[in-house]
Amino acid sequence: MQAFPSSTPALxxxxxxxxxxxxxxxxxxxxxxxxxxxxxxxxxxVWFGDHNCLVWSDIPENRMLRWxxxxxxxxxxxxxxxxxxxxxxxxxxxxxxEHGKRRVTRTEHDGSITVIADSYGGRPLNAPNDVIVxxxxxxxxxxxxxxxxxxxxxxxxxxxxxxxxxxxxxxATGEIxxxxxxxxxPNGLAFSPDERTLxxxxxxxxxxPDAGHHIRAxxxxxxxxxxxxxxxxxxxxxxxxxxxxxxEGNVWTSALDGVHVYAPDGTLLGKVRVPETVANLxxxxxxxxxxxxxxxxxxxxxxxxxxxxx
Numbered sequence: 001m002q003a004f005p006s007s008t009p010a011l012x013x014x015x016x017x018x019x020x021x022x023x024x025x026x027x028x029x030x031x032x033x034x035x036x037x038x039x040x041x042x043x044x045x046v047w048f049g050d051h052n053c054l055v056w057s058d059i060p061e062n063r064m065l066r067w068x069x070x071x072x073x074x075x076x077x078x079x080x081x082x083x084x085x086x087x088x089x090x091x092x093x094x095x096x097x098e099h100g101k102r103r104v105t106r107t108e109h110d111g112s113i114t115v116i117a118d119s120y121g122g123r124p125l126n127a128p129n130d131v132i133v134x135x136x137x138x139x140x141x142x143x144x145x146x147x148x149x150x151x152x153x154x155x156x157x158x159x160x161x162x163x164x165x166x167x168x169x170x171x172a173t174g175e176i177x178x179x180x181x182x183x184x185x186p187n188g189l190a191f192s193p194d195e196r197t198l199x200x201x202x203x204x205x206x207x208x209p210d211a212g213h214h215i216r217a218x219x220x221x222x223x224x225x226x227x228x229x230x231x232x233x234x235x236x237x238x239x240x241x242x243x244x245x246x247x248e249g250n251v252w253t254s255a256l257d258g259v260h261v262y263a264p265d266g267t268l269l270g271k272v273r274v275p276e277t278v279a280n281l282x283x284x285x286x287x288x289x290x291x292x293x294x295x296x297x298x299x300x301x302x303x304x305x306x307x308x309x310x
Contacts, residue, residue, distance in 0.1 A: 094106065123161055232266050252291065
């Protein structure tokens, strides 16, 4: 694939301050960089600090791309099974949600693929969407139906799970357990820095204007169970998709008009304005202070005044 410039200014002064607490999270004299364009639906960015590169999914094009600050963009995986969300586990291995094969996989250090989850209760999963890894090695993923709704992001198929769930995969036994089953369309996931809170997006407004468009918060018990579910924030305009948390515990979430930033108490602090609908984001760069944004056709980045939580 053609290499693109590592940074092209796309928007000066992209920060919108709503609460004074947002100002320390921003930087003066910075701008939103356009790193790449030409995707169909950019998703699932994950930073590889040891390789100084970012990998992300282009779901409809059935590929994963890689951006490096010196060499630009190249194809990371040409046939990705309509991959969506990505993360890394505690051994640095890539963990991926695949719409096409309705599974969660791990890419081993030698390049081989291990299937982590593809069914529950003897039935195929819906279409795993986003994934995170707890410090104990447990893998948590969401399982809405976007990947089986049509040909664009996967393959049309019947929903065989009675609900659309969030699951946890035990790191020792590989056992898959439902941790929450009352979402309409569970999507992005993020732990607070102390891992005592799990944030889960409900993005069901994407296909129903009257449906959910909020983030829920749950207390995490013993690293494996959830209690005390409550609405953390309602996203307007649009709906939440992927999200990340910074070292202060602020939640950075995707939205229709950019990235919205919420304090741990649920107050909207401000926004990073982006000229396309944002699907997902991650912190990266040498100091974890650069926010990479997957937004519809493009990959953007902006330096911020904080760091992503480890």
